[in-house]
Each structure stands twice: as C-alpha cells, then as structure tokens.
Amino acid sequence: xxxxxxxxxxxxxxxxxxxxxxxxxxxxxxxxxxxxxxxxxxxxxxxxxxxxxxxxxxxxxxxxxxxxxxxxxxxxxxxxxxxxxxxxxxxxxxxxxxxxxxxxxxxxxxxxxxxxxxxxxxxxxxxxxxxxxxxxxxxxxxxxxxxxxxxxxxxxxxxxxxxxxxxxxxxxxxxxxxxxxxxxxxxxxxxxxxxxxxxxxxxxxxxxxxxxxxxxxxxxxxxxxxxxxxxxxxxxxxxxxxxxxxxxxxxxxxxxxxxxxxxxxxxxxxxxxxxxxxxxxxxxxxxxxxxxxxxxxxxxxxxxxxxxxxxxxxxxxxxxxxxxxxxxxxxxxxxxxxxxxxxxxxxxxxxxxxxxxxxxxxxxxxxxxxxxxxxxxxxxxxxxxxxxxxxxxxxxxxxxxxxxxxxxxxxxxxxxxxxxxxxxxxxxx
Numbered sequence: 001x002x003x004x005x006x007x008x009x010x011x012x013x014x015x016x017x018x019x020x021x022x023x024x025x026x027x028x029x030x031x032x033x034x035x036x037x038x039x040x041x042x043x044x045x046x047x048x049x050x051x052x053x054x055x056x057x058x059x060x061x062x063x064x065x066x067x068x069x070x071x072x073x074x075x076x077x078x079x080x081x082x083x084x085x086x087x088x089x090x091x092x093x094x095x096x097x098x099x100x101x102x103x104x105x106x107x108x109x110x111x112x113x114x115x116x117x118x119x120x121x122x123x124x125x126x127x128x129x130x131x132x133x134x135x136x137x138x139x140x141x142x143x144x145x146x147x148x149x150x151x152x153x154x155x156x157x158x159x160x161x162x163x164x165x166x167x168x169x170x171x172x173x174x175x176x177x178x179x180x181x182x183x184x185x186x187x188x189x190x191x192x193x194x195x196x197x198x199x200x201x202x203x204x205x206x207x208x209x210x211x212x213x214x215x216x217x218x219x220x221x222x223x224x225x226x227x228x229x230x231x232x233x234x235x236x237x238x239x240x241x242x243x244x245x246x247x248x249x250x251x252x253x254x255x256x257x258x259x260x261x262x263x264x265x266x267x268x269x270x271x272x273x274x275x276x277x278x279x280x281x282x283x284x285x286x287x288x289x290x291x292x293x294x295x296x297x298x299x300x301x302x303x304x305x306x307x308x309x310x311x312x313x314x315x316x317x318x319x320x321x322x323x324x325x326x327x328x329x330x331x332x333x334x335x336x337x338x339x340x341x342x343x344x345x346x347x348x349x350x351x352x353x354x355x356x357x358x359x360x361x362x363x364x365x366x367x368x369x370x371x372x373x374x375x376x377x378x379x380x381x382x383x384x385x386x387x388x389x390x391x392x393x394x395x396x397x398x399x400x401x402x403x404x405x406x407x408x409x410x411x412x413x414x415x416x417x418x419x420x421x422x423x424x425x426x427x428x429x
Contacts, residue, residue: 022054023052024054025056026058026059027044027058027092027093028093029058029060029061029094029095030063030066030072030095030096039309044120046226047120047121053090053093059079059080059083069101071094071096071102071106072106077109078109080092081109084111085111089112092106092110092114094106094114094115098114099149100148100150103116103149119145122142125138126142132200136193143190144190146186150179150182150186217266217297217298217375218295218296218298219368220269220293220298220299221233221268222274222293222299223274223317224303224316225274227302227303227307227337229302231356232334232353233256233268233270234355235355236258236268236364237258254269254270255267259399260365261366261369262376263398263399263400264369264398264417265399266297266368271293274316274320293326293329294325298330298372299326299331300364300368301314301332302336303317303333303336304337304340305336305338306338310335330371332351332367333351334351335351335353337355337356338353338359338360339354339356339357351363376398377415377421378413379412379414379421379424380411380412381428382411382412384409387409390423391410394416398416399414399415400413400414401415
C-alpha cells in the first residue's frame, strides 16, 4: 500500500461517476431547527454535483428527537425507501454525520448505499488533491473518520482472525477479530501519516522562514469554497490554475508572485475553501495548510457578492480563522463576483471585485499597497559605476521605475524595502 491510498475504502459508487453520466442520489435530512435546512440542503446538493452525482429527490423530517438506530423515524425511512426505488437511486446522502451502525441500518432499510455529509466531502477531497501533502492529509482525515465507525459497518469486521482447536487436542486462544486487526492497522497507518505530514510541515516552515528572511510579504486568500479565490489569483497574477463553478474545485494551496503598483513584490496564496459545518477532524487534518493564513502579513477574506448568504460565508471564514489565532493579522473583506449581483449596497469600505470582468482589481491592489506601505519607500539614487552591484538588490528586492546613465554614475528611481534602505542612503539624490 502506498502513502496516497487508503486500504479501508468507503467503496462508494461515487467513484464510478463521470461528468457525462451523473449518478442519481436522494438527499436525506433531519431538521431539528438548529440551522437553515434549505440552505444546508442546497449546499449538500452542490457537494453531490461536485462529486459527479445528481440529487434527484430529497426526504426531510422535522423531529426534535432523532431515532437512535436511523435518526429518521420508521415511517420516514419507509418513505425514503420508496423514493429511492422510484427514482432508481444509486445512493442516499444524509445531511449530517452518521455512526457506523446508523449507516448500516439505513443502508439495509433503503436497499441502497448510504453516505453521510462528511463521507461525501472526503470523497471530493480525495478526488481533488493533487500534491503529495494534500493526498496524505485527505487519507489521514479519512482514517480518523473511519476509526470510531469500524464497529457496526458490517458483519465481516467481526470475523475471527485465528484461534480454534489445535492439533492433538491442544487448544489455542480465540485470536484477534477482524475488527481488532482493522483498528490496529488504522492506528499504525495514522501514526505513519502524521509522521510524514510533520516532515512536510517542517519543509514548509523552512520555505516560510526563507520568505521572511527575504522580507517578502505574504497575502492569503481565504474564504468559503466557490467564491472565486482561484479566479482572483489567476486574474491578478496571470497564472492559470484550475478554476470551475463548483465546490472544492481546487484543494491544494497555490502560491504566486505578484508585484503591487508601488513595485512591492508579494506572495499571493490561495488556500483551501471552507464550507459550513466543516467537520472538526477535517479542519485538523488541513490545519497545516490553513496555517499559511496564520503566517500571512495580510488576510483577504473573499465572499460571493451574488450570494444572499454572503454574510454567513464570512461568518464561517471567521470561525475557522479564529481557530488559527489570526486576530492580530490585518484583514480585508472582498466581495467577488460583483458582476453577478443585481444590486450592490455594501459598505463603501468593503472592496467589490469581479475576477471575470476585472472590475475592482486595481482598487484591491491599491488597498494592499496601503496596508503594506510601511514595507517600502520610493527613492532616487545615483550609483557610482563601481557600486552597480547594488542595482541587482534594487531590482530583485524592490523595483526600478526609471534608469539613466550619467557621467558620475547611473541614476535610478524606484522602490526599496525599508529593511534595505540603509544600503542606499549614501547614494540618495
């Protein structure tokens, strides 16, 4: 088994889906009045679509106390079974987390494969992860999710792994059950993955320290999934990374260089998107990636201007950032996709952008310059011909707006980082 695979698989039919032929599924939900059920089901439908599924029907029950075995009541389960039969559903997806026994009970009652919300998200993560770290994080989150659910997921897990009566009448112990073997295997695999991720985290820390040594500011794009963070990065940096109108279109973080109007070079980082009620163990698994935001100089919180739930999206973003201790980092709020909004009535201090049309991008760059203006100064210098090595520092760590050869040296007008200003003080005009 390699580092990028999980031996104990969910085995979902989702893996067989293609863009050309989406699998019909039925959405199940228990409404206890704890959150906006319509909004949650819309999001679950979008998650299913991102995983090659078509949510053709939904069964929702309003009930204060869930049924222990199936969460839904007996009558509602019978109704859901008829719905699954009528639409020829390949699977049913429950809008919430289920225990192993609840998955088994619902699957037996409905006669179709049953997934819960977390399983669906994990399937999407596993399909979208491209870097080694992303794959390891996804597998770790999957194993952590499976571990407490091993018991009750099937009769096969209770098979005996050894034991019985030995030859010549000698008796042996009962041996380990398959459940115990699986649990031990998962513990070992989890420890191995945690070790590998710590190694990768150490390397990323070295990269981060190199950025800090070079004094290159980092700006992190964070926010709800599918608000256009990748599109913004492409529009600003001219680098083409995958973007699509679906949840979790990109999973692995991407970093690109960007030069602000002042000439200051920054690193723009696109982080993994958030989703409401993101399971805690998923946040934990991807915390090392999300910590790019915790070490950023500026955090740009992106929301969808065309979404009526934009405020809720930002609340989810703030909740996750709160767990990363980012309170002291300057934060900007950007409403992207403003070209899709019928009416725009936001606070004038909030930035409106459209990665599609380019609207508001100059204002965003100017605002970043304003927030980071303590990092650079505009200078005019004349470097003697025997000091032109300093010009390389000016070009690589700052910017050159004008250059002129003169009798006593070369005149430069440009920007320089505050930390490098002392190198040029004796040559200032």
